[in-house]
Every structure is written in C-alpha cells, then in structure tokens.
Amino acid sequence: xxxxxxxxxxxxxxxxxxxxxxxxxxxxxxxxxxxxxxxxxxxxxxxxxxxxxxxxxxxxxxxxxxxxxxxxxxxxxxxxxxxxxxxxxxxxxxxxxxxxxxxxxxxxxxxxxxxxxxxxxxxxxxxxxxxxxxxxxxxxxxxxxxxxxxxxxxxxxxxxxxxxxxxxxxxxxxxxxxxxxxxxxxxxxxxxxxxxxxxxxxxxxxxxxxxxxxxxxxxxxxxxxxxxx
Amino acid sequence: xxxxxxxxxxxxxxxxxxxxxxxxxxxxxxxxxxxxxxxxxxxxxxxxxxxxxxxxxxxxxxxxxxxxxxxxxxxxxxxxxxxxxxxxxxxxxxxxxxxxxxxxxxxxxxxxxxxxxxxxxxxxxxxxxxxxxxxxxxxxxxxxxxxxxxxxxxxxxxxxxxxxxxxxxxxxxxxxxxxxxxxxxxxxxxxxxxxxxxxxxxxxxxxxxxxxxxxxxxxxxxxxxxxxxxxxxxxxxxxxxxxxxxxxxxxxxxxxxxxxxxxxxxxxxxxxxxxxxxxxxxxxxxxxxxxxxxxxxxxxxxxxxxxxxxxxxxxxxxxxxxxxxxxxxxxxxxxxxxxxxxxxxxxxxxxxxxxxxxxxxxxxxxxxxxxxxxxxxxxxxxxxxxxxxxxxxxx
Amino acid sequence: xxxxxxxxxxxxxxxxxxxxxxxxxxxxxxxxxxxxxxxxxxxxxxxxxxxxxxxxxxxxxxxxxxxxxxxxxxxxxxxxxxxxxxxxxxxxxxxxxxxxxxxxxxxxxxxxxxxxxxxxxxxxxxxxxxxxxxxxxxxxxxxxxxxxxxxxxxxxxxxxxxxxxxxxxxxxxxxxxxxxxxxxxxxxxxxxxxxxxxxxxxxxxxxxxxxxxxxxxxxxxxxxxxxxxxxxxxxxxxxxx
Numbered sequence: 001x002x003x004x005x006x007x008x009x010x011x012x013x014x015x016x017x018x019x020x021x022x023x024x025x026x027x028x029x030x031x032x033x034x035x036x037x038x039x040x041x042x043x044x045x046x047x048x049x050x051x052x053x054x055x056x057x058x059x060x061x062x063x064x065x066x067x068x069x070x071x072x073x074x075x076x077x078x079x080x081x082x083x084x085x086x087x088x089x090x091x092x093x094x095x096x097x098x099x100x101x102x103x104x105x106x107x108x109x110x111x112x113x114x115x116x117x118x119x120x121x122x123x124x125x126x127x128x129x130x131x132x133x134x135x136x137x138x139x140x141x142x143x144x145x146x147x148x149x150x151x152x153x154x155x156x157x158x159x160x161x162x163x164x165x166x167x168x169x170x171x172x173x174x175x176x177x178x179x180x181x182x183x184x185x186x187x188x189x190x191x192x193x194x195x196x197x198x199x200x201x202x203x204x205x206x207x208x209x210x211x212x213x214x215x216x217x218x219x220x221x222x223x224x225x226x227x228x229x
Numbered sequence: 230x231x232x233x234x235x236x237x238x239x240x241x242x243x244x245x246x247x248x249x250x251x252x253x254x255x256x257x258x259x260x261x262x263x264x265x266x267x268x269x270x271x272x273x274x275x276x277x278x279x280x281x282x283x284x285x286x287x288x289x290x291x292x293x294x295x296x297x298x299x300x301x302x303x304x305x306x307x308x309x310x311x312x313x314x315x316x317x318x319x320x321x322x323x324x325x326x327x328x329x330x331x332x333x334x335x336x337x338x339x340x341x342x343x344x345x346x347x348x349x350x351x352x353x354x355x356x357x358x359x360x361x362x363x364x365x366x367x368x369x370x371x372x373x374x375x376x377x378x379x380x381x382x383x384x385x386x387x388x389x390x391x392x393x394x395x396x397x398x399x400x401x402x403x404x405x406x407x408x409x410x411x412x413x414x415x416x417x418x419x420x421x422x423x424x425x426x427x428x429x430x431x432x433x434x435x436x437x438x439x440x441x442x443x444x445x446x447x448x449x450x451x452x453x454x455x456x457x458x459x460x461x462x463x464x465x466x467x468x469x470x471x472x473x474x475x476x477x478x479x480x481x482x483x484x485x486x487x488x489x490x491x492x493x494x495x496x497x498x499x500x501x502x503x504x505x506x507x508x509x510x511x512x513x514x515x516x517x518x519x520x521x522x523x524x525x526x527x528x529x530x531x532x533x534x535x536x537x538x539x540x541x542x543x544x545x546x547x548x549x550x551x552x553x554x555x556x557x558x559x560x561x562x563x564x565x566x567x568x569x570x571x572x573x574x575x576x577x578x579x580x581x582x583x584x585x586x587x588x589x590x591x592x593x594x595x596x597x598x599x600x601x602x603x604x605x606x607x608x609x610x611x612x613x614x615x616x617x618x619x620x621x622x623x624x
Numbered sequence: 625x626x627x628x629x630x631x632x633x634x635x636x637x638x639x640x641x642x643x644x645x646x647x648x649x650x651x652x653x654x655x656x657x658x659x660x661x662x663x664x665x666x667x668x669x670x671x672x673x674x675x676x677x678x679x680x681x682x683x684x685x686x687x688x689x690x691x692x693x694x695x696x697x698x699x700x701x702x703x704x705x706x707x708x709x710x711x712x713x714x715x716x717x718x719x720x721x722x723x724x725x726x727x728x729x730x731x732x733x734x735x736x737x738x739x740x741x742x743x744x745x746x747x748x749x750x751x752x753x754x755x756x757x758x759x760x761x762x763x764x765x766x767x768x769x770x771x772x773x774x775x776x777x778x779x780x781x782x783x784x785x786x787x788x789x790x791x792x793x794x795x796x797x798x799x800x801x802x803x804x805x806x807x808x809x810x811x812x813x814x815x816x817x818x819x820x821x822x823x824x825x826x827x828x829x830x831x832x833x834x835x836x837x838x839x840x841x842x843x844x845x846x847x848x849x850x851x852x853x854x855x856x857x858x859x860x861x862x863x864x865x
Contacts, residue, residue: 004302005290005466077390092571100566104493107559111255115504118248122511125245181484217244230737230744237732522728525689526789527717528745529710615681615690618724 001034003044010044012036019185055083109202116210124148124214131218141219145212152211153204160200167191167199231532235539238512249508250548256501257552257594262560262580263494264590267487269581274479277576278472280412281350283321283444284453286470287311287460293470293478294442295325301467304440310463311443316451321348324428325441328421329387329397330376336397339372339419341388342411343428350412350444352422356380357407363427367407372419378405386421388431399431416568416575486567486579494590501594506601509541513605518621520609525618530610537606538599545598549591557582634701636797636828637663637686642695642705643851644681655681657851658695663797663830668823670842671832678851679832680801686830687722687799688712700796717745721790725802727782729774735785736761736770742792760788764818780811787818791827798822800831804838816841 002009018035042048056071058064064082071080131144171189178188239246287307289299301307304322311320324343329336342351346359352367357380360367366384368376378384388399403423411420429436447456457469470478480487513520520533560580567579644656656678663669671679684690685697688704697705700719707715716722729738739757748756761767764784774782783803790798800819804812816838823829823843831838839845847855 076395077392092569096567096569096571099569100563103563103566107259111252111259111500114248114252114255115500118245118252118504119507121245121248122508125242126511126515178485230740233737234730234733234741237730237737241732518728519730522724523730523741524713525687525716525722525724525728526742527713527715527720527793528741529713532745613690615684618689618728 001036001044003046010040012040056080109206113206113210116206117213120152120207120210120214121217124211124218128218128221135219144219145215148215148218149208149211152207152214156204156207159207160203163199163203164191164196231536231539235536235543238516238536239540239543242512245508245512246544249504249544250551252504253501253545253548253594253598254551254555256497256504257549257591258556258559259497260494260501260590260594261553261556261587262563263490263497264586265556265560265580265582266563267490267494268583268586270483270486270577270579271476271480272581272583273576273578275472275476277412277574278475281444281446283319283350283446284472285445285447285457285460286475287443287445287464287467288441288470290466290468292468293475298325300324300436300439300441301443302439304443305438307464307467308440308443311445311460314456314459316447316456317445318448319348319446321345321350321444321446322425322440323349323351323442323444324425324432324436324439326388326428326432326436329390330384331387331397332376336387337372337375337419339368339375339421340414341386341428342420342422343425344422345425346422349422350446352409352411355408355410357405360406360423362404363424363430364401364403365406366403366421366423367409368405368421369409369411369414369419371417372421373405373408375419380405380408386431388428388433399433401427401431403427412576413574415572498590498594498597502597502601505541505544505598506605508544509537509602510605512540513537513602513609517609517612517617520606521612521614521617521621524610524614530607533610534603534606537602541602542595542599545595549595552594553587553591635662636665636667636700637661637830638696638698639682639686640696642682642685642697643693644678644685644690645693654851656685656692659848659851659853660695661846661853661856663828665796665828666823666826667844668819668829668842669831669844669846670839671830671846671848672834672839673848673854677848679848681851682848683799683801683830683832686797687720688716689722717742718793719796721787721792721795721798723783723786723790723798723800723803725805727774727779727786727806729782729785729789731774734771734773735766735777735781738774738785739789739792742789746793756792757788760791761785763791764788778811779807780814783807783811783815784818787822791822796828798827798829800829800833802833802835803831804833804835812837 001012036044038051042050056067058067068080068082134144135141168191171191174189175187179185286294287301288294289297289301292299308320308322311317321344326341326343328339328341330339344351346361349359352369354367357367366386368378373379376384382405383402384405385400385402387397387401389397391398409422411418411422414420425440429439445456445460447453453471454473457471457474460469461467523533524530560582564578564580568575568577639662640660642656642659643654646653646655659678659682671682673679681690685692685705686699688697688699688707692705695705696703699715702715702719704712704715729735730741733741736754736757739760740753743753743756758767758770761770764787766781766784766788769777769781769785772781774785777785783806787803790800803819804815807815812835816835819829819831819838820841829842831842833839844856844858846853847857
C-alpha cells in the first residue's frame with residue numbers, strides 16, 4: 001500500500017473486511033475504503049503529526065458546550081463543532097432532495113385534483129337522465145347530492161386503501177433497487193403512519209369535494225333540461 | 230362540417246372541455262419537465278465542461294478533479310510533455326488551496342486557484358484584468374464582499390496555518406486587479422485566483438512543482454478518447470478524464486434523477502392518455518343515439534370516427550402549448566430547488582429545454598390523445614342503428 | 625322542389641316475403657311475417673296498426689337501417705336487404721330521407737347546419753351547400769330560424785328542420801316514423817299539410833302513424849296486425865281508373 005502510484009509503500013495484512021455503514025455521505029461515491037493505524041498512514045502520506053479531524057466524547061451532554069468553547073478559544077487553524085451540526089451540514093444534499101420530492105408531491109396532488117374533478121364531472125353527467133327522473137319524482141336535490149358524495153367518498157376510501165398498498169409496494173421496490181445501485185443499507189423511502197394518514201385524508205377530501213362540485217352542477221340544472229328538452 | 234360539428238360539441242360542454250384541457254395541460258407540463266430533467270443535467274454539465282474548450286482533465290491517480298486534496302507531483306515536466314504533443318493546443322495547470330484573510334474577528338477563508346492566466350479556463354473576467362504579476366489576485370463577488378475589498382485594493386492573505394508558530398503561514402500582500410465569475414464554483418462560494426507560482430511559493434516547498442489538475446485543450450480534429458489513452462500511457466501516475474468520462478461519473482451519481490424523470494414522465498403520459506380516453510369514451514357513450522341518427526341519415530362510420538378524433542385532437546392541441554408554458558414555469562421553480570445542491574457549479578441546470586426532446590414528448594402525448602378517440606367512436610358507430618335508436622332518447 | 629320529369633314504370637319500392645325476427649331471451653319473436661307489397665313513384669302511403677304490429681320494423685327495413693331475417697327489399701331498382709355497411713350508408717345518404725318521431729336533430733348545430741350535415745357528407749361544399757340548405761329551409765318555412773339551435777325551436781319547427789334534412793340529397797323515397805307523434809294538434813295539422821305539399825311536388829312518401837288525420841291525408845293506407853298486412857286501401861279519389 002503506497003501513497004502515490006510509484007512510491008515503494010508498506011506491506012499490510014488485511015485484518016478484517018467491514019460492512020458499509022448506513023452513512024449518507026457514502027451514498028453515490030464509488031470509493032474503496034481502508035482503515036490503517038493512524039501512525040502508519042501518517043508515515044505513508046508523509047503527514048507528520050497531522051490529522052484531518054478528531055472526534056471527542058464528553059462525559060456528560062451538559063459538558064459539550066463548555067468543551068466546544070474552551071477548545072475554540074485555544075484552537076488555531078481548526079474549530080470544534082457539535083456532531084449534530086455537522087450532520088445537518090452534510091445532509092444538505094438530502095434536504096435538497098427532500099424539498100424536491102415535496103415539490104413534485106404538491107404538483108402531483110394538484111394534477112390529481114384536476115383529473116379527479118374532470119372524471120367526476122364526466123361520470124356524474126353520464127347519469128344525468130337518472131338524476132332528472134329522480135328529481136321529477138320528487139327526490140330533493142339535497143338527497144341526490146348526498147348520494148353522489150357518498151359514492152365519491154366510498155370510491156375515495158377504496159382508492160386510498162389501494163393507493164396505500166401500491167405506495168408501500170413501490171417504496172419497498174425503490175429501497176431494494178437503490179440499495180443495490182448505491183451499495184448501501186440506507187433506506188431511501190419510508191412509509192410512516194403520518195404519511196399514510198396524510199395521503200388518505202387528502203384523497204378523501206379531494207374525492208368528496210370533486211363529487212360534491214359535480215353533483216351540485218347537476219342538481220342546479222332543471223330536470224327537464226337534463227332530459228334534453 | 231366535420232370541424233363545425235366537433236367544435237360545436239366541445240363548446241356545448243364548456244366546463245368539461247375546459248377541465249379536460251387543463252388536465253391534459255398539467256400532464257403535458259409534467260411530461261415536459263421530466264423530459265427536461267432526464268437529460269438536462271448531463272447536457273448542462275457537458276456544455277459547462279466544454280465551455281472553455283478543454284476536452285481532457287488530468288487528475289491525481291484514482292481521483293476525479295478536485296475530489297480530494299491529492300496533487301500531482303513533478304507537474305511541470307508533465308505540463309511540458311503535454312505541450313510538446315502535436316495534438317495539444319493548450320494546457321492549463323491548476324493548483325487548488327485555501328486563502329485565509331485575517332480580519333478583526335477571525336479570518337475569512339476562501340478557495341484559491343493557482344493558475345496561468347493566459348491559458349486558464351476556470352474563470353471569466355467581469356471587471357478589471359487578469360493577475361499577470363506575482364502579487365496580483367482576482368476574486369469573485371462573494372469573496373470581495375466577505376473581505377470588504379474592491380478592484381484596486383490590496384489584501385493580506387495567507388495560504389495556511391503554522392500550528393507550531395501559532396500563526397499564519399505563506400502570508401503575502403496581494404493586489405486585487407480583477408473581478409471574476411468562476412465557472413465551476415458553487416453559487417455563493419468564495420473564490421479567488423492568483424498566479425500558480427505565487428500560490429506554490431505561499432504553500433511552501435511541498436507544493437513546488439505540484440498541481441491539483443491540468444486541463445488540456447486539443448487541436449481541431451484530434452480525437453479526445455485516443456489522446457486520453459496516449460496520455461495515460463505516457464504518464465501512468467495520473468488519471469485522465471475525458472468529457473465523456475466526467476459526464477458518465479456525474480450520471481452515475483445523479484442517476485436517481487434520471488430514473489425518477491423516466492418514471493414520472495411515463496406516468497404523466499399514461500395519465501394524460503387515460504384522461505382523454507375517459508373523456509372520449511364518456512363523450513361518445515353520451516352520444517350513442519346521436520351517432521346512430523348520423524348513421525341513419527347516411528354519415529359514414531369513418532366520418533364519425535374522424536369527428537371524434539378531431540375533438541380529441543382539438544383538446545390536445547390547445548392543451549399542449551398551455552402545458553409547455555406551465556412546464557417551463559414549474560421547471561424553473563424545481564430547478565431553483567435543486568440548484569441548492571452543495572458544491573454544485575452555479576451554472577448547472579437540472580432542467581434544460583431541448584426542443585427536439587420536448588416536441589417529441591409533447592407530440593407523443595398529442596398523438597396518444599388523438600388515438601384514444603378511435604376505439605370508442607368506432608365501436609359506437611358500429612352498433613345496430615335501429616336497436617340503438619329504440620334504446621336512446623335523443624332530441 | 626322538383627317534380628319527377630318522367631314516371632318510372634317500375635315501382636320505387638318492392639318488398640317480397642319480408643320477415644324480421646328478434647331474439648328475446650330464449651324465444652324468437654317474429655316482428656314481421658312474410659310481408660309483400662310495392663310502392664309506386666310519387667305515391668303517398670301510410671302504414672297503420674296497433675302498437676307492436678311491426679310497422680316501425682317495416683319502416684326501418686325500408687330505410688336500410690335494419691336487415692331482414694328473410695325476404696327481399698328493392699328500392700329504386702337496387703336490392704338493399706343485403707348491402708355492405710358502406711353501401712347501405714351511402715344508399716341512405718343519397719336515396720332515402722328519414723324523418724323520426726323525436727326529430728333527432730344535432731343539438732350542437734344550428735338549423736341550417738343540421739341540414740348541411742348530409743349535404744357535406746354527399747360532397748357538396750361551401751357556398752353551394754349553404755345555399756341548398758337555405759333553399760330547403762325556405763321550403764319548409766323556416767328561413768328566419770336558420771341560425772337557431774334545436775333547443776331554441778318549437779317541436780313543430782324542429783320537425784320541419786328534420787324534414788328539410790331528410791330532403792337534402794333529393795331522395796327517391798321519404799320515410800317518416802310517427803312524424804306527428806311529438807306534436808300538438810295544430811302543429812300536427814301543419815305537418816300533414818307539409819307532407820301533402822311534398823307529395824304534390826313529386827316526393828314518394830311512406831309514413832308510419834297512429835295519427836288518423838295523417839293516415840287520412842295519405843292516398844293509400846296499409847293496415848298491419850301481428851307482423852302482417854291485413855288490408856291495403858287506396859283512397860277512393862286516388863284509385864286508378
């Protein structure tokens with residue numbers, strides 16, 4: 001093992017082969033990693049008495065702030081940071097990706113709402129004559145709207161259940177795929193309880209609102225006009 | 230007459246038509262965005278790499294340019310060797326480092342590139358001139374703002390820290406002679422450039438004859454891949470990265486976005502198609518009686534199908550440009566999110582509008598929408614006229 | 625409207641042993657049982673009978689919008705009982721005019737555009753087509769309603785437009801299925817007068833009707849019952865000498 005291609009280097013014995021940790025910073029980097037004794041690597045690299053960083057564990061969480069202050073007071077050419085702060089910095093990439101996903105999610109929801117309204121309108125209008133006959137019989141507009149909304153809600157519930165199933169399956173597929181591609185045990189997609197609740201609530205609300213709007217349009221039209229007279 | 234009837238049918242159901250147009254426009258917008266995303270990064274990166282005309286980049290063995298702090302030793306002989314090759318037009322050696330500018334409260338740290346101004350390909354001059362003399366410096370706006378300097382001012386800067394002496398090392402008084410825009414730096418990244426020899430002197434003896442990267446521009450007609458092989462053979466202690474390699478590496482790292490783009494693009498296409506199919510099917514089913522009457526008075530089946538197809542086509546043709554406009558707006562918004570990737574060069578766009586791909590995608594959507602009208606209308610036009618008239622109350 | 629310049633010796637309509645059966649679940653219901661008759665050019669015939677006697681079925685077969693189970697139908701010298709779909713469609717366009725009980729106008733089109741529809745299909749373009757449509761509208765007394773949509777027209781007006789549409793391509797035969805069925809008495813009377821005028825101008829007409837007044841206005845009345853013709857009377861004033 002040498003520090004440059006044409007240097008002599010040292011002979012080492014492979015002591016262990018370790019599994020990659022679920023470290024976000026290691027995703028999408030096709031690097032190989034080795035661990036040596038610090039002194040040997042310093043010697044190989046000609047680093048002398050230098051390191052890139054070192055980690056400190058304090059005796060108690062309360063002591064951390066004090067330790068950081070005292071180190072930084074005395075430090076020259078380096079700074080101390082909380083590990084949590086470093087984690088936030090290094091996961092900026094994932095924060096960006098999260099934000100991107102959220103934006104795509106919002107766009108998808110808006111698009112779905114439009115599609116839903118359009119299809120709901122079409123489907124309800126298909127039954128225009130049935131509605132006209134009911135109204136002529138004396139069934140109130142309110143009853144008609146309620147029945148359409150109930151139907152829309154039932155479809156929304158069934159659709160939500162199917163959607164959660166599809167989403168869970170897709171999530172599993174995404175994880176299996178990207179864990180293989182990036183050679184990491186990181187989970188790329190997690191379906192949590194609150195995500196399910198959000199999705200189901202949203203689809204219910206959208207479905208019911210779409211059904212209500214479509215039904216209202218229909219009952220506003222005089223029954224004879226619905227028959228085309 | 231065909232268009233009259235088609236147009237009249239669409240206008241008769243204004244709300245439905247408007248919603249369908251909106252729905253298809255949203256599909257078209259998403260499809261366009263995904264097409265832009267799928268190749269945007271790659272094309273944007275490619276044009277960035279080639280913006281100054283350098284086709285090859287030479288980095289320390291096993292690394293990508295500026296991926297690590299490793300440097301190439303004996304770089305001067307390497308550069309001389311490269312410049313002697315007949316296919317080589319220009320070689321730009323670059324040494325990377327950090328510049329520390331002491332201030333009242335701590336120091337401002339910025340990236341610094343040591344380079345040869347006459348052959349460099351790392352920055353564009355915005356104001357002032359290149360740093361031709363040893364003690365001259367150019368910097369970007371972010372750095373000048375941070376150190377509170379302008380073109381014409383001087384600044385004391387250091388290349389490192391000496392822990393034993395507890396002081397700055399490689400201190401130099403530099404004159405700010407130019408304001409620049411660094412091509413490969415991230416937005417808001419503080420950056421500066423000084424002559425290569427100056428940075429080497431500031432970094433100390435271990436930096437002599439070292440570079441982090443050498444960029445090579447070939448003469449017209451030279452084959453980049455062939456030259457890559459030649460250089461790697463001549464100088465085995467380096468890695469030579471062609472533009473194609475660099476793009477492939479970036480592709481691998483950001484393959485997620487391409488795959489996402491393909492999946493979402495396919496879903497958008499499918500949803501747009503389903504929407505128009507549903508619309509056409511319901512619209513045709515509603516008019517089964519009317520269609521039977523048209524057949525009864527002697528209108529051919531093909532004409533009826535053509536009318537429905539024209540209706541579907543009209544929806545798609547109005548929705549497509551709307552979708553294009555919407556797609557461009559959402560692409561800008563999504564791009565602004567992804568542009569915040571740490572370390573991403575300012576000029577990289579994730580969403581790039583390429584007319585050929587865009588028109589192909591939109592054309593596909595329009596065509597699929599048009600075709601969606603064929604089956605339901607043909608089926609309705611093939612029903613028995615008399616029984617259909619008996620069943621349907623029209624008029 | 626143009627009167628026929630020369631009387632053709634052959635009948636316009638020749639029906640021989642025409643039968644039409646409908647499958648209803650496991651049963652076969654015979655709507656028509658071996659009907660035979662002819663219609664001369666320029667004739668005005670009414671087919672009457674109780675509901676379910678097969679008169680509408682017969683009209684549909686004459687209109688080439690249905691196919692017989694057995695038997696033959698010849699209209700204007702052409703066998704129409706076994707035409708291909710394309711040929712049947714073309715025949716309906718150019719040789720037959722059909723008026724329906726419920727008018728069946730295109731709701732999205734104006735009165736004039738409804739009449740232009742079969743003209744466009746027959747290949748007439750632009751100004752010529754528009755002028756022909758206007759002429760027909762004038763003939764049925766609706767010149768001032770050319771830009772109105774069906775929803776803006778009364779029942780009688782809609783039926784007039786439907787008649788004008790049926791006459792668009794100068795058909796050899798005008799068929800009408802209960803043309804006064806949706807109209808009030810006064811409007812119905814106007815329609816009867818229109819039919820008489822059409823016939824006087826040379827149009828061969830066959831109507832199916834429950835309306836006694838309409839039947840009386842015809843020159844020949846064919847009575848049907850249970851899928852068969854039970855009587856075929858020419859009006860006394862129109863019997864051949």
